[in-house]
Each structure stands twice: as structure tokens, then as C-alpha cells.
């Protein structure tokens with residue numbers, strides 16, 4: 058019977074599009090539970106216990122404790138962009154893929170930010186409030202035009218670029234500050250690239266912010282920067298609370314250091330009633346509504362449902378923030394290499410020199426001409442299992458685990474086929490010694506074709522005994538007799554030597570693993586240099 062997957066649509070009064078939910082409900086192997094009342098962590102923990110997937114917007118928080126409880130969890134889908142309500146490092150550690158829907162709410166958020174800029178310039182909410190309170194006041198609400206003004210866009214990504222296009226249509230001159238924006242892209246958007254944040258913002262009549270909240274961007278607009286702005290400057294933040302120091306902003310507005318602020322996002326959401334910013338003059342606020350349009354919600358709701366469904370049913374990975382993408386075509390092509398890469402990593406870890414600090418993966422042939430990111434992660438996973446335990450390492454956290462152990466990993470790719478159509482070679486080195494195993498596929502079957510630079514041919518199955526010895530007569534008889542006398546049966550054998558009278562390598566496939574005593578006896582045989590027992 059096909060596996061059943063339980064999917065939790067989790068929210069805190071921030072609904073996911075019914076079209077997305079229906080798409081999941083139509084799948085017979087999915088059990089879809091919708092709970093929009095998950096404000097408290099305890100409720101979220103309870104609701105997540107036995108689920109395989111969770112879909113959220115920004116309201117429900119997926120914390121470390123939720124991961125502790127959700128032991129079946131495979132994937133989290135964020136119907137939107139920001140994943141700051143999900144503990145992504147913990148997700149990665151647990152091997153849970155986190156996917157989002159970049160792009161689906163871009164236009165809506167750019168439109169919301171633009172609306173905020175216009176409403177701030179024309180004091181629209183304040184004017185509205187007086188009318189509904191019975192006043193007709195035409196003196197207090199003189200505004201300013203945006204036409205001809207300088208707009209500084211901080212973060213020229215998807216939303217920033219859409220904002221900039223609209224601003225240009227309104228006759229604004231646009232300056233961009235974004236350390237990752239190329240000059241070509243700035244030129245094609247028709248904006249002036251400024252490489253220095255402080256130099257950019259002092260020119261601004263308007264500043265709009267469109268970047269994620271990271272340690273680098275936290276409090277990017279602080280008291281010092283606010284003090285450097287033109288008195289006429291107005292700030293719009295429709296990205297994330299915390300990009301601006303809200304307390305410093307409240308002070309700057311109260312002191313008249315700047316002329317206004319329009320915010321869709323706050324450092325604390327929702328802001329408490331005594332939040333100083335709420336009392337500051339010249340503000341326009343909305344409660345995190347950037348993505349709250351019919352169109353955006355339908356886009357992100359359907360997209361997240363589709364990618365979660367594809368992940369659970371087919372293993373594809375799209376829009377993941379903690380893993381490379383794997384589409385069905387790629388998965389079909391590299392699927393066998395993933396398993397094999399993991400196996401090669403596991404084998405090399407068993408013959409690696411002590412304190413290996415570099416793992417090198419060399420691809421050649423067809424496999425080397427494609428994207429090998431995921432195969433390398435599979436190799437690393439296999440290699441690291443001995444060090445940290447198989448449960449602790451997965452495709453998502455493999456690079457981080459390696460980094461923590463001080464293990465460097467290098468990759469080389471040669472599209473040309475050598476002796477084999479596809480070859481993956483994994484080497485581990487501690488600087489003075491190196492061990493390596495290379496493998497390929499023969500008619501779809503995996504084969505080990507090289508060990509420690511010696512050509513050999515073995516199926517990677519069962520227990521392998523690797524013996525390096527001086528190339529002289531009598532060696533095979535010596536080790537065979539020790540194995541025989543200890544009831545260890547040899548199922549297969551492959552021999553290789555570098556040169557006559559040099560060092561020979563034997564790879565034996567055994568029916569059982571020799572005891573440590575038998576391995577020690579083998580190592581004592583004159584002429585035997587090294588013995589390794591490796592389990593596949």
C-alpha cells in the first residue's frame with residue numbers, strides 16, 4: 058500500500074489559499090489537516106507531532122521544540138518568501154527540507170510598498186480619519202509629490218526592482234544600494250548603483266527597504282544613519298521588522314529628524330499598545346499586508362501545494378532554502394549516483410588515514426558534465442556517518458557537519474570520459490597519507506574499479522577485505538590459509554599490482570567479517586603492509 062502522508066496547514070489567522078489546500082486534498086495518499094489557531098508554541102507542537110509536512114505563512118512559528126515533537130517531518134513549505142518564522146538551522150540538522158515560493162507575492166508587495174509611499178506623501182490615512190470623524194479639513198494635509206524626487210532602494214531584488222520600475226514611471230530618480238547587484242543589472246533597470254550605503258541614503262527623499270533580515274542587515278537604519286538623512290526624507294519598510302531600529306525611528310520622527318515613515322512590518326509583531334512608534338507623528342502603518350492580495354495568495358498557495366506534493370510523492374526539491382534543487386528530470390538522471398556516491402563515501406571513510414581533513418571528489422565522463430552538488434553531498438553524508446552517526450547526517454546538513462569537524466571538501470569535474478563513461482573517485486587525505494576508491498556503472502550495475510590508485514574490479518556488496526602486500530610468491534596462500542582456518546569464506550577476489558615486485562592489492566569479497574583477532578593475525582604476516590575490512 059502506498060505510504061500515507063499527513064500534511065498540516067498551520068496558521069495563526071493567516072489563511073492559505075483554498076485552491077492550494079484543495080490541490081493537496083485531491084491526493085488520496087494525503088491526509089490534510091488545517092489548523093489556523095496555532096498562536097501558542099504548545100498548540101503548534103501538539104498539532105505537528107505526527108505530520109510529514111507543514112505549510113505555513115508568517116503567522117505560525119516552527120521552532121526547535123516543534124522539530125523535537127515532529128519526528129516524522131520531512132518538509133516545510135512557506136507560502137511566501139521570508140522563512141524567519143522557521144528555525145532553518147534546526148530543520149537542516151534534522152534533514153527537513155524548507156521550501157518557499159519566491160516570486161509569487163513580488164508584485165503585491167511592491168504595490169503595497171508603493172501605496173505606502175503615496176499614502177505617506179499625501180497623508181491619506183490621516184485625511185480619511187478626519188472625514189469619517191465628521192471634519193472637513195483641507196489645510197492640515199498638504200502633501201508632497203514624488204515626481205522628481207530621489208528614491209533610494211535598499212535591496213534591489215525581486216520586490217525592489219518592481220518598486221524601482223514603478224518609481225521611474227512616476228518620474229523619480231532611482232539609486233540602488235545592494236552589495237550583490239551587478240552593474241549590468243543596475244543599468245538594465247535604469248537605476249544608479251551606489252556602492253556605499255551611507256553615501257546612498259544621504260541623497261534620499263525616499264528610502265524603501267527590500268532585503269531579508271540577517272545579522273548583517275539588522276538595524277541597518279539606526280539612530281546614527283537616521284541623523285545623517287535629509288530632514289525631508291521619508292522611509293518605507295515593507296520587508297522585515299528589525300531592518301530599522303524602531304525605537305530610534307520613533308525618536309527621529311518625534312524630533313523631526315526625518316519627515317515620515319510608512320511601515321508594513323515591525324520589530325515586534327504585533328506591536329504592543331505602548332510601542333513608542335505607534336505614538337510617533339507622520340506615520341502610515343499596515344499590519345504586515347504586503348502579500349495579502351487575492352492574486353498573491355493564490356499564487357503562493359498553489360505553488361507551495363505543488364512543490365510539497367512533488368517532494369512527498371516524487372522526492373523532487375524545488376525552491377528549497379537549505380538544499381540544492383532537484384527536479385524530476387535531474388533526479389531520474391542522478392538518482393543511481395546518489396546512492397552510489399553515498400556508498401563510496403562510506404567505503405572511503407573505512408580506509409581513510411587517521412585524522413583525514415580533506416575529502417576530494419573527482420568526477421569524470423558524463424557524470425562530470427552535469428550538476429554534481431547533490432552527489433557530492435551524498436558522498437559527504439556517507440563519509441561522515443562513521444564520525445557522527447548515520448542518524449546525524451543527511452543531504453541537507455552534510456556540508457555544515459563537515460565544516461564543524463574541520464573537514465574540507467574539494468570537487469573537480471572533467472566532462473571527458475577517461476577509461477569509463479562515468480567515474481566518481483573519492484579521496485580522503487590527512488596531508489601525508491591518502492586513501493581513495495573510484496567507482497562506475499557497468500550495464501547499470503555499480504562497480505568499484507580503483508582502490509588506492511590500483512585498478513581492480515569488484516561489486517560493492519557485503520564485506521570487503523582489502524589487503525596490501527609485497528608482490529611476491531606465496532602471499533595469496535598465506536592470507537587464504539588464515540581466513541580458511543578461521544572459517545571465513547572467500548566469495549570473490551580481485552588482484553592488482555603497481556609493478557612486478559612492487560605492492561599488490563587484493564580485494565576479497567567475504568561471506569562474513571573476520572574477527573579483530575583474525576585481522577591482527579593477517580597484519581602480522583611478513584609482506585602484508587595493510588589490512589582493512591570494509592562493510593558496504
Ligand SMILES: NC(=O)C1=CN([C@@H]2O[C@H](COP(=O)(O)OP(=O)(O)OC[C@H]3O[C@@H](n4cnc5c(N)ncnc54)[C@H](O)[C@@H]3O)[C@@H](O)[C@H]2O)C=CC1
Pocket residue numbers: 137138139140159160162163166211212213214215216217234235236237238267268269270273274295296297321322345346347348349
Ligand atoms: N511585507 C510583506 O508581506 C512581504 C515581505 N517580503 C520581504 O521582502 C524582502 C525582499 O523580498 P524579495 O525581493 O522577494 O527578496 P530577494 O531575495 O529577491 O531580494 C532581496 C535583495 O536584498 C539584497 N540584499 C541582501 N543583503 C543586503 C544588504 N546587506 N544590503 C542591501 N541589500 C541586500 C539581495 O542582494 C537581494 O537583491 C524579504 O525580506 C521578504 O521576506 C516579501 C514578501 C511579502
Ligand SMILES: O=C(O)C(=O)COP(=O)(O)O
Pocket residue numbers: 071114115116136137138139140162345346347348349
Ligand atoms: O512572504 C513574505 O516574506 C511575507 O512577509 C508575507 O508574509 P505572509 O505570508 O503574508 O504572512
